[in-house]
Amino acid sequence: MNEQQTAAILFALHGVPGSQKDSTLNEQLRYFGLTDEEQHAAKSRLLDQFQNGIGRLNKNQLANLMELSAAGATAAASIRNKLNFYEVAPHFQENINEFLRQYAAGSVAVESDELDAEFRGVQVASRDNFNTIINQGWTGDWDLNPDNIHVRRVQVASMNEEGLFPRGYYLNADIRDIQPIPYEGKTRYRIFIANPVIINTGNRNVKFIAQPVRYK
Structure with missing residues (x-):
């Protein structure tokens, strides 16, 4: 699973209510040909990334940050200011920035x-x-x-x-x-x-x- 694939799954998780996250993960991971053990490990890792990253943001906050990230490296300061304004703890900000970088890579032609x-x-x-x-x-x-x-x-x-x-x-x-x-x-x-x-x-x-x- 590459970075773009990881970001796509995390974004899909953000778009569904908590009660549907497990089934959404199962649906997303079924295409990777994982064993039961590998899928369990992947689900745990992805849920951890989500909960300690973009899961801290609501829909509008994430949309605002993704719009800013489209500007590339010049958006770093603006994103940091937004995260501080949203009162996101520094240790969550790192994971959010990583998601934004990975998701933006999926937009390259x-x-x-x-x-x-x-x-x-x-x-x-x-x-x-x-x-x-x-x-x-x-x-x-x-x-x-x-x-x-x-x-x-x-x-x-x-x-x-x-x-x-x-x-x-x-x-x-x-x-x-x-x-x-x-x-x-x-x-x-x-x-x-x-x-x-x-x-x-x-x-x-x-x-x-x-x-x-x-x-x-």
């Missing part, structure tokens, strides 16, 4: 093919809900050439601006079959998947090229 540099297969950019893709067992229909897919893997990068899986999320899966589908006098291809895994990179500013299909 990144090309979609850089989300997972080690991925090999075919990458597609989609606005489809990942749960829908998983439940139906396929993604498509895509204008692609199956002969160009040398590794039987597909990565679906989210193009959504909001929702459960916005930009920064991607779904990796094995390709178990590729079927031609007639489409407006042409042929497109439906990719049937197996072993899907959803990953949140924490990068919110993902850039896409006009062509939604990349071979990697």
